Amino acid sequence: MLNLRFIQDNPELVIEKLKKRNFDASEIVKNILDLYKQKNRLQGQADQAKAEMNKISKEIGILFREGKADEANAAKTRTSEIKESIKQFDIDFAEIEKKVFDLQVQLPNLPHDSVVPGKGEDDNEIVKIVGTIPEMDANALPHWELAQKYNLIDFELGVKLTGAGFPVYRGKGARLQRALISFFLDQAREAGYEEIQPPLMVNEASAYGTGQLPDKEGQMYHDATDNLYMIPTAEVPVTNIYRDVILDAKDLPFKNTAYSSCFRREAGSYGKDVRGLNRLHQFDKVEIVQVAHPDESYKILDKMVAHVAQLVEKLELPYRILRLCGGDIGFTSALTYDFEVFSAAQEKWLEVSSVSNFESFQANRLKLRFREEGVKKPQIAHTLNGSALALPRIVAALLENNQTPEGIKIPKVLVPYTGFDIID
Template sequence: MLNLRFIQENPELVIEKLKKKNFDASAIVEQINDLYKKKNETQVQADQYKSEMNTLSKEIGQLFREGKQEEANHTKARTSELKENIKNLDEEFAKIDEQVFDLQVQLPNLPADIVPAGKTPEDNKEVKAAGEMPVLGDNKLPHWELAEKYDLIDFELGVKLTGAGFPVYKGKGARLQRALINFFLDEARDAGYLEIQPPLVVNEDSGFGTGQLPDKEGQMYHVTEDNLYLIPTAEVPVTNLYRDVILDAKQLPVKNTAYSACFRREAGSYGKDVRGLNRLHQFDKVEVVQVAHPDKSYDILDQMVAHVESLVTKLGLPYRILRLCGGDMSFTAALTYDFEVFSAAQEKWLEVSSVSNFESFQANRLKLRFREEGQKKPQIAHTLNGSALALPRIVAALLENYQTADGIKVPDVLVPYCGFDMID
């Protein structure tokens, strides 16, 4: 959530910056400033009433002492009238604050200066590409056919149990999933992240804190009777660990990692581009989250990008890193880097990670602050998160890129976790 004072003091800057996200903020910013102008005018009236009431309250006692009871009662009636007026103005203040808040939460985060302009994924900027492209023969198979051939994943059984987008992993397919989760968690712990096992459902306050609500409620599974939401990513519960918390500056950066199942409705997703593991309603992911000092958050973003890069490198997958354009960024992010790996059988790039700096946007919603030594007033922290990594498309790329005439080779780094080096 953008800082209210910043909006009021920099209306043109807010409007101009949000144009890069293809968001027209002019009407909202104008309404916010008009409401606060109205509140300030009303405050002047309230201060006049309070000043008059204080003066009259002092006079009442003096009038009674002087035996001027009728005049004292008249003055007393005036103070009662003033109290009612002040009460009405307080209610008006609360109403204005509520209206401003409802407008404030509609504004996306401001994009960082280096975010490229653009409206679609085609406008994203490639900042790096690496890894050796696999050369497969004419008999190459897409991962959904490999999964059936080697009895790794049963998509139809998932449809029977739940519906499309809920696959069942079997045998070595299930073991490969578990191996990847453990590998990603171990790598995160080695990088200094504290492992968390969070709940898979959260309340409205948690969804609001990280910006999923009210922006993405249509994409989240809602447990209506209990008013709880299935998490779309472990970012939500893990970041909310620090809601309404004041940290000591010496504790920063706070580094957490978590594995979780993730649930996304992905309404309207269909067609060949979402076949197999390309887009699911339930999938596994390891997330890394940091709470950082504002002066260091962009250095930390670079470190998180390097961490994700090390994972895809160790898996031996060709990859590219994209800096997302304004139109392809999330509501909450100030800067996002996407990782894509190349799927050799499908001959396409698959997104496997997003790493983002939210600056103070989430922390302002969360009231997540830190205090410097010797300072009384706490400051708003910065939050960051990244997928490290999401499993479905990693599995798709591994199955396709490592297929051979004899079976599917397991990357060396995963063999100790899998207990086998070949799927055949």
């Protein structure tokens, strides 16, 4: 969420920048400014009343100790009125604070200057396209048919065990999954990321910390008995490592990578692009997360993009990088690059990674700060994350693009991990 002080000091800037998202913030910002003034006035009054009260209480204590009980009791009678007004101030203050907060969380992050305005995905900028799109045989099979033909993934069995969107990987299909996970983790480690194995369920505080709550409540699986949420991405537990902490500036950036299964209810998304591995309730992903100094975060974003690009290249998949437009960028992001690989048999681009700089938007909610040498006041850090990479669509593209009459070829870089170079 945006910092209140910042909104207060830069109302026009906030409104102007959010226009790129087709988000009209004028009403909300105006209300926030009004409430903020009220809040401060109220706090002034309340603090004054409390100061008065504290002073009297202290005096009463001294009087009692000196044995002047009469004077002490006389002083007591003066307090009841102040006490009442304090009570009322506190009630009003809490109410206004809640109103401000409710408005504050409605404002999305300010897009970076490089983000172009736009309505939706059609307006995204294609930064670059790498690799050549393979010419496929007319009878090339989509991955769900290949998965069945070579007995790699059993979607039907998943339905039996759990439900749609929970596929069962088996044999070389399962081994391919494991190989990809190891490969991605090793690559991240070599790039200096510390590997984390996080819990797959988180508590409410963590779900709030990264903004899954309150807005996206319906997108997470929730265990009501213990009030825990299945993570939709490793970003949630990993980023929450840094909730409520003050870091040393000289230790920045913090770099973490984590493999996890991800669980998403995907409520309301049935019917389109859900075939095979295209959209699942449970899938695997290796995530990279960085906590950065504000001055460094965009340099770091570029490095993260380069890291992801290099992964896709090593897998020999044709891909393109998009810079998301204002209308398509996520609520919490200031700048996002999406990676899409070309899936040859489906003949379409599939999103396999999303790399974002959240600037201070997420850190502000997390209370993730750092302290600069010699500066007393802690500052809000920047957070970034990206998928590196999400497995299912990578697998879909690998199967489809690498199919040959002899079988499915495994990219060279993966062979040491799979232990086989062809699926036949």
